[in-house]
Amino acid sequence: MNVPQVSLESLAEEPSVSVLRLSGDIGIEHISGIVQRVDALPENKRAHLLIDLSAVGFLSSPVVGALMGCRERLSRKGCSISLLSPRPELAEKLELMGVNLVFRHYRTKEDFLKDFRWEAREESRKLQLQIPARAGYVPALRHLISGLLLCKGYSSREAFVLESIVDELSNNAIEHGHPPDKKFCITFSFDKRHARLAVTNSCPELSPEEQEKVRDKFRNPRVESDAFRGRGIALIKKLSDEMTFHVEARKIQVVVTKLREEL
Amino acid sequence: MNEKQMLLTIEPVKDHPAARLLRFSGDLDSTNAETVTATVQNLLQQGARDLVADFSKLRYINSTGLGALLFANKKTKEAGGSIKLAAVNENVFEIIEIIGANTLLDIYRTLEDAYAALK
Numbered sequence: 001m002n003v004p005q006v007s008l009e010s011l012a013e014e015p016s017v018s019v020l021r022l023s024g025d026i027g028i029e030h031i032s033g034i035v036q037r038v039d040a041l042p043e044n045k046r047a048h049l050l051i052d053l054s055a056v057g058f059l060s061s062p063v064v065g066a067l068m069g070c071r072e073r074l075s076r077k078g079c080s081i082s083l084l085s086p087r088p089e090l091a092e093k094l095e096l097m098g099v100n101l102v103f104r105h106y107r108t109k110e111d112f113l114k115d116f117r118w119e120a121r122e123e124s125r126k127l128q129l130q131i132p133a134r135a136g137y138v139p140a141l142r143h144l145i146s147g148l149l150l151c152k153g154y155s156s157r158e159a160f161v162l163e164s165i166v167d168e169l170s171n172n173a174i175e176h177g178h179p180p181d182k183k184f185c186i187t188f189s190f191d192k193r194h195a196r197l198a199v200t201n202s203c204p205e206l207s208p209e210e211q212e213k214v215r216d217k218f219r220n221p222r223v224e225s226d227a228f229r230g231r232g233i234a235l236i237k238k239l240s241d242e243m244t245f246h247v248e249a250r251k252i253q254v255v256v257t258k259l260r261e262e263l
Numbered sequence: 264m265n266e267k268q269m270l271l272t273i274e275p276v277k278d279h280p281a282a283r284l285l286r287f288s289g290d291l292d293s294t295n296a297e298t299v300t301a302t303v304q305n306l307l308q309q310g311a312r313d314l315v316a317d318f319s320k321l322r323y324i325n326s327t328g329l330g331a332l333l334f335a336n337k338k339t340k341e342a343g344g345s346i347k348l349a350a351v352n353e354n355v356f357e358i359i360e361i362i363g364a365n366t367l368l369d370i371y372r373t374l375e376d377a378y379a380a381l382k
Contacts (some may be wrong), residue, residue, distance in 0.1 A: 135293045135294050136294055138292070138293065138294070139290060139292060139294060156354075157353075157354065160323070160354045163323070164323075164325065164358065167292065167293075167325045168325060168326055171293045171325070171326075171327065175293075223362070227330065227333075228296075228300070228327070228330040228331070228333075228334055229326070229327055229330050230326075230330075231326035231329065231330065231362050232325075232326045232327075234326075234362065235325075235326050235358065235361060235362060238361045239361065
């Protein structure tokens, strides 16, 4: 059996993250060492403590209680705390004790880093796709966008709005762009504060007058009250916080930004 | 019609022989809006005058779907009837409202309210 050890160090990939590494069987005799190290962490709102349990064979209930206390004191300093890679038997025990309801826990360091960078660094996620220019592909695309947003904590209303925007932009590219290469490109990026969507399509060559006509359609969308189609651009403008467009002889790109309403 | 995205069923309405209940479920979008248009035209040709659309299970609508509703509104009015939307969810209502179609369409809180408004 390994000699029980307690150590504290910075995470190489994210220096504001301290890693409390525990190994072997951790019992009541280790509590003071753990508490001393954790309580010595400086006050820092962006700091995080990751408790690496990957090498722990046994963790006694008093230690779990002490970690709960550490969590409480750290949260008063503005720091957050999570658990990393408990072995299956320990994970089961922690779950039975309800620890998983109190601490965020991650299976791998990579999972933790992804989440930490999203939460603390407000890192964005980005997706770029080329889609066949057929209406039948659009529902899957908009469900994908909506699902990604819901997974990252956007509300169902926010996801619905972005779903509507991607739907209207895609249908606009298909129905009005008539892309000769039969596809359009979507670039979607989002973080905790905003989402940005760019839809680009090729088009049959537009004369300068035709280009200006397209720009005018984006600037001043006119809606006939009983027309079957033609409300998409007006809807996008009202749902988004910013809409810009770039019209060239053979290419049209529309870029929409939507700020989050519910942070 | 995109069968996976939207289901549309038609039922008679008790005590209103010239009315039909259209139950929508799923998403009304560019892949199936024309089916709605064709269905409405068929019903009117068969003698229906009033249509009641139950939206309680309609999750999503886009501008083309809304165009189909406005088309149905126009055609039923030309036939001396109306289309009444009932139980519209919050997100779908917002799309209808943003486009300004809430001033053109008859919208009711419940199916019972829509039935009560049939002449």
